[in-house]
Amino acid sequence: MAFHDTPTSRTSMSVAFLSFLLMLVRANNASITVYNDKDLLEFPLNLEFLEAEFFLFGALGRGLDSVAPELTEGGPPPVGARLAKLGFLVRDIILQFALQEVGHLRAIRNTVRGFPRPMLNLSKEVFGEVMNNVFGRRLHPPFDPYANDINYLLASYVIPYVGLTGYVGANPLLQNFTSKALVAGLLGVESGQDAVIRTLLYERREVLVEPYGVSVVEFTNRISKLRNKLGKKGVKDEGLVVPKWLGAEGKIEGNVLAGDKYSLAYGRSPEEVLRIVYGTGDEHRPGGFYPRGADGRIAKSYLSNNLNLPNNA
Ligand SMILES: *[C@@H]1O[C@H](CO)[C@@H](O)[C@H](O)[C@H]1NC(C)=O
Ligand SMILES: *[C@@H]1O[C@H](CO)[C@@H](O)[C@H](O)[C@H]1NC(C)=O
Ligand SMILES: *[C@@H]1O[C@H](CO)[C@@H](O)[C@H](O)[C@H]1NC(C)=O
Numbered sequence: 001m002a003f004h005d006t007p008t009s010r011t012s013m014s015v016a017f018l019s020f021l022l023m024l025v026r027a028n029n030a031s032i033t034v035y036n037d038k039d040l041l042e043f044p045l046n047l048e049f050l051e052a053e054f055f056l057f058g059a060l061g062r063g064l065d066s067v068a069p070e071l072t073e074g075g076p077p078p079v080g081a082r083l084a085k086l087g088f089l090v091r092d093i094i095l096q097f098a099l100q101e102v103g104h105l106r107a108i109r110n111t112v113r114g115f116p117r118p119m120l121n122l123s124k125e126v127f128g129e130v131m132n133n134v135f136g137r138r139l140h141p142p143f144d145p146y147a148n149d150i151n152y153l154l155a156s157y158v159i160p161y162v163g164l165t166g167y168v169g170a171n172p173l174l175q176n177f178t179s180k181a182l183v184a185g186l187l188g189v190e191s192g193q194d195a196v197i198r199t200l201l202y203e204r205r206e207v208l209v210e211p212y213g214v215s216v217v218e219f220t221n222r223i224s225k226l227r228n229k230l231g232k233k234g235v236k237d238e239g240l241v242v243p244k245w246l247g248a249e250g251k252i253e254g255n256v257l258a259g260d261k262y263s264l265a266y267g268r269s270p271e272e273v274l275r276i277v278y279g280t281g282d283e284h285r286p287g288g289f290y291p292r293g294a295d296g297r298i299a300k301s302y303l304s305n306n307l308n309l310p311n312n313a
Pocket of ligand 2: 178
């Protein structure tokens, strides 16, 4: 390299070398791709759309197309979302969550361009399949998230927590303070929602879920276990009652909030989040709530690599 190279040729060689490295990274190891703030802020729109629709339908029987149609940008209406049979308190709380999610969608859209509402499958069959996977057998009758307070809360236990871990995971990767302020604000309210859901379930932890005869606490422990399995990054998810060593300070079994050994919230990468919400354990294989996959550059980078997909436009 010490010959007669001009600064220009050195520069173009480094540029070429860098592009080559980047290509290698893209081709061989997507897990070390560096995301920019825009990608990291757009990614959670996928979860916010899901939460907004699930909570709006659960509480009102109608979703964004009725409440804030401008936010959908023409994305398809969710499949199978329904009004849930809820008591007064739970409906009141879920409606508040629903409108909070609408606010979150606006806040993200005020900061980054975003994308239209992705195709969401919120049918009771999808939740039924999640619960079958949770128990490793077919539940009879199939689990119906919309049937009553407890079922709806258990279905809700499945969602905001994943968003929360995604925000914790994204925060240290962000470059600028506008992005950090937004993510901190979103994280605060998502974790508040998770805490409310967990508290309502904790109060009912010994209740047996009808007609399965399985307690609420066992449902939560098993849902958390499945998410850990799908995420493939060890324990980042904990049910409502845990072995003492997993509780706060390793000293308590009650676990109304999940946290690591210092009671700090667990963080998940976008890849882990996708493995969980697709229900496939693989960010390249959409399914579950996202039959066509999630949107945004991060999620799409995994879809376009997979030539076997039926739906990857
Ligand atoms: C990507 O890099 C990580 C960390 O070095 C490694 O654990 C993982 O196996 C690599 N993945 C692929 C697909 O090469
Ligand atoms: C920070 O990121 C946001 C969102 O991508 C962008 O709108 C803003 O211009 C960025 N600010 C700076 C100072 O880079
Ligand atoms: C929604 O999911 C259920 C259960 O997997 C499936 O039977 C149904 O075909 C799905 N609908 C769409 C439109 O993907």
